[in-house]
Amino acid sequence: xxxxxxxxxxxxxxxxxxxxxxxxxxxxxxxxxxxxxxxxxxxxxxxxxxxxxxxxxxxxxxxxxxxxxxxxxxxxxxxxxxxxxxxxxxxxxxxxxxxxxxxxxxxxxxxxxxxxxxxxxxxxxxxxxxxxxxxxxxxx
Numbered sequence: 464x465x466x467x468x469x470x471x472x473x474x475x476x477x478x479x480x481x482x483x484x485x486x487x488x489x490x491x492x493x494x495x496x497x498x499x500x501x502x503x504x505x506x507x508x509x510x511x512x513x514x515x516x517x518x519x520x521x522x523x524x525x526x527x528x529x530x531x532x533x534x535x536x537x538x539x540x541x542x543x544x545x546x547x548x549x550x551x552x553x554x555x556x557x558x559x560x561x562x563x564x565x566x567x568x569x570x571x572x573x574x575x576x577x578x579x580x581x582x583x584x585x586x587x588x589x590x591x592x593x594x595x596x597x598x599x600x601x602x603x
Contacts, residue, residue, distance in 0.1 A: 472548035475576045479542045479551045487536040497581050504585040511590045512602045535559035550575045566596035
């Protein structure tokens with residue numbers, strides 16, 4: 464990796480750490496880092512009757528629901544650079560208590576940044592945890 468690529472990779476590691484720290488705490492600053500054309504992939508979401516791919520406003524709505532309705536906060540965030548300096552691997556936990564149910568989820572995600580803006584977000588999660596805690600909120 465060249466010095467330029469390493470600098471870009473380091474910047475995107477910092478971007479991911481900042482973005483994850485902002486979620487649920489300073490949503491105005493969080494939204495400032497998100498592209499309005501965000502492309503989101505949730506490969507396992509179909510098993511809990513949620514969309515597996517979202518774009519733009521639909522993707523942003525998924526974040527809004529997690530932050531505002533379920534009050535999920537992220538913690539234990541670890542960010543690892545990838546070969547593409549625009550992309551990072553993010554491992555983290557999400558915790559909330561929607562409607563009194565405990566939602567304690569482990570995630571693995573891929574973020575892609577352009578500048579300091581998140582443009583691509585892929586997230587893998589345990590669908591059993593989603594069903595147990597959020598089943599009442601899921602589409603029929």
